[in-house]
Amino acid sequence: MANAALEMVALIVTIIGLIGTAASTGMPMWRVTAFIGENIIVFETRYEGLWMNCFRQADIRMQCKVYDSLLALPPDLQAARGLMCCALALGGLGLLISLVGLQCTSCIRNNDRAKRLVLIIAGSMIIMACIAVLIPVSWTGHVIIRDFYNPLLIDAQRRELGEALYIGWVASAFFFVGGCLFICCNLQSEEKVYERYLYSRNSDYTSYPPQSLQPLQPQPLVFIPQPQPVAQPVLSRHPSVNNSYYSRQPSVRSGVAYR
Secondary structure, eight states, X not given: OHHHHHHHHHHHHHHHHHHHHHHHHHOSTTEEEOOOTTOOOOSEEEEEOSSEEEEEETTSOOEEEEOXXXXXXXXHHXXXXXXXXXXXXXXXXXXXXXXXXXXXXXXXXXXXXXXXXXXXXXXXXXXXXXXXXXXXXXXXXXXXXXXXXXXXXXXXGOEEEOHHHHHHHHHHHHHHHHHHHHHHHHHHHHHHHHHHHXXXXXXXXOOOOOSOOSOOOOOOOOOOOOOOOOOOOOOXXXXXXXXXXXXXXXOHHHHHHHO
16 A cells, blocks of 8 residues: 555656646757846847757847758767657657556556566656756757856856756656656565565474473273164065064964964
């Protein structure tokens, strides 16, 4: 019952992580214009994402433009695209596989070992999705911080951490928690089952101690008499030739003989 509750918690946490990863992948707020130094023009903000660049002026709606060519993008941006797409694929597959092994589902019946194995595989895929999200987000954050403190760049070229990076870090944390719950719960159940049902061949078994420490004494044999069967008289229409009992009345043959 406790494992079932933890599995539901892991499922909900994984769904939240998957939603956060999808939002971070599609949002253009990876790099945001930094307003520092003598730059007092704050009514225009520029956003740089994985798929597009966006400009926003004061209260005017945001205008975005998709990148024209994939090959023209820098290598770190191309790698970030690929890793985020892999994270979405791994997280989605892990979530679907975990639905098969949950205790509240009947996809696999009468085989608890197979269900535990399925959940362990799903948890491993979810942790791999966590790593796939964490690498591009942390890499981009490191590049932004490095360029921000680079004295060779002017203030207009410096950027700040965008909202998408924070969402990506939170989503990777949710992925990590969900994958660890799936794996740890089922590994603990597996150990309990082996401890309960598996025994070593070399283990010594002890019998129950006798009730009395005195040695057993031989007891005399007692013969129980068996009841003898009682013969039942057989009725017949013809007189018996052999008389097995003494009678005072003469038989039919004796009467004929006396005549």
